[in-house]
Amino acid sequence: MPAIQKLRVTTAGTSSFYSLVPSLPWSLPLKDWPNELLAALPRGISRHVVRFIQAEGAIFAVKEISERDALHEYQMLRQLQSKELPTVSVAAVVAGRLDENGEELPAALITHHLQYSLPYRVLISKHLSRSTLDRVLNSLVALLVRLHLSGFYWGDVSLSNTLFRRDAGTYAAYLVDAETGRFYDNISDRSREYDVSLGATNIIGELMDLQAGGLVDADFDVTTIGDYLEERYHDLWNDLTGSERIPADEIWRVGARADRLGQLGFDIGQVDIESDEDGDYIRFAPRVVEAGHFQHLVKDLTGLEVQEEQAKRIYTDILTYQQQKKLNKTPLRLVANAWMDRVYLPTISAIPDDLRAKLEPAQIFHEVLEHRWFMSEKAHHHVHTREAVKDYIRTQLATRPDEQVVLPMPLTATADISNFLNPEKN
Structure with a gap:
């Protein structure tokens, strides 16, 4: 007779996850979970048993680990998320697992699969x-x-x-x-x-x-x-973080350094500035530095949540659009709204539904701009974005592997990653 499971579930307020717990075979070691639960995804090397599973229309990574370590990692991931640092999103810890003979099994740490990763x-x-x-x-x-x-x-x-x-x-x-x-x-x-x-x-x-x-x-x-x-x-x-000593009459270099760090994707929130005894030199050093300079700008202007370099490209294109349409006196937020309606959304909408899983929308937009530039160089004249999108879909996007997780039915347990192994096309 199978042992009665008295599971201890810790979850980050994800009520839908509680309904998922009873449907999973917690009495089996993770390595023995049935193939119909497994998602065919390439995974890295781990010292623990890790499996990707499909459940409730989503994909989760499940890792077997001691309860103490699972709860510690759970808390660390939650703190990282709260600080908006780049990490996987934690779903739950399931402990108190017993096999069919009543022997204790390791706890399971469950995280959400990171799409397009x-x-x-x-x-x-x-x-x-x-x-x-x-x-x-x-x-x-x-x-x-x-x-x-x-x-x-x-x-x-x-x-x-x-x-x-x-x-x-x-x-x-x-x-x-x-x-x-x-x-x-x-x-x-x-x-x-x-x-x-x-x-x-x-x-x-x-x-x-x-x-x-x-x-x-x-x-x-x-x-x-x-x-x-x-x-x-x-x-x-x-x-x-490094301090810098500069002549007092070159205080403009503080702003120049802030601009340079902005190009690296970081904002300076606080700076220490000290003068020497003679007042001829000052020393300054950033104290509070936050990442995501262009991400924050683009999200504020457009509502788009994208990666930092994608955001830099989008921001540059908005400024270019402002110049081309002679909208220099128009508030940038209004320019960004027009750019979204007339440039970004039409470009993304032109992608066929069956190719949407290839790349993130912001990445597709970046690659379309790159493709347009190469086409214009070859043609010795400006190529319109509409023409570039059509050619990009035909010659580039259609041949790429899907990087968004697509849930085929049924799922198989064997991940074939051969189509991914071409970094020169990546």
Whole structure:
């Protein structure tokens, strides 16, 4: 007779999840869950058993882990979400599981699948180019700096613990695994340096594994990646937090630095400014730095929630539209409304329904603009967006793999990621 389950469910106010719990086979180890529950998605490497499941019209990642660790990670992910840091969204912890013999099973941490996200193995293959790898690593560095600015110590930085979403011509990185993470009021330099050093070591090991599996060329020197990661981290951290001594009559450089950080996607919320004894020099240093400069601008102007580089591209296109239509004296919010109605929405609406799952709408818009530029260069004259959209759909989008999760019926348990393994087209 099967053991009676007395489950302990912790959930972030997601009432719909409670109705899902009784329908899942909690008395089975996760590795033995039936195929009809599983979603065919490429997944990264984990030291725990992880499965993607389809339930209630959505997709969840389920990870078996001890109850103590599951509850800790649950709290860390909730805090990360509350600070609007890039991470997966946590759904619940299910503990108190027993198998059919009454033996205790690990707890389960459940997170929502991050739409349009890809594990690093999908982005990196034997066709690996250094530019692709650099874009992946730069996005991871930006994520790590944002976490540290918020006082979060990751403790297990790696490509395997990160998911990537397209962001115009680069990527946006999202934290997946927060099991070893901690928040501090003031994160120490020692903790930050350990995070960076551990990340460099882990990533070199991950790339060596790919080399051993034939997914990265044998002549690629992966040991240089550690130095690159540490250098990029320190450059960005110093840009965002370092103090600067300037002549008192060059105070304009404070604003110039703020503008430069804005181009990097960060806003300065507070600055310390000190004068020396003679008043000839001042020293200033940012104290409060927040990410998402262009994301906030674009959301305020249009309501669109997009990645930072996508937002930068959209903002630039709104300003270009303002110049082209000679609307310089019109409030930018009204210009943005007109741009949405006459440029952005018609472009996205032109995408056939059966191709909508290929990419996020903002990414499609960015790629259409890129395609229009290349077509105009080739034709030696300006190509209208309508013409560029048609050609982009036919020659580019139609051949791409779907990156939004599509729920086929029935789902199969085997994920075929061969169609994804082409980073030069990514």
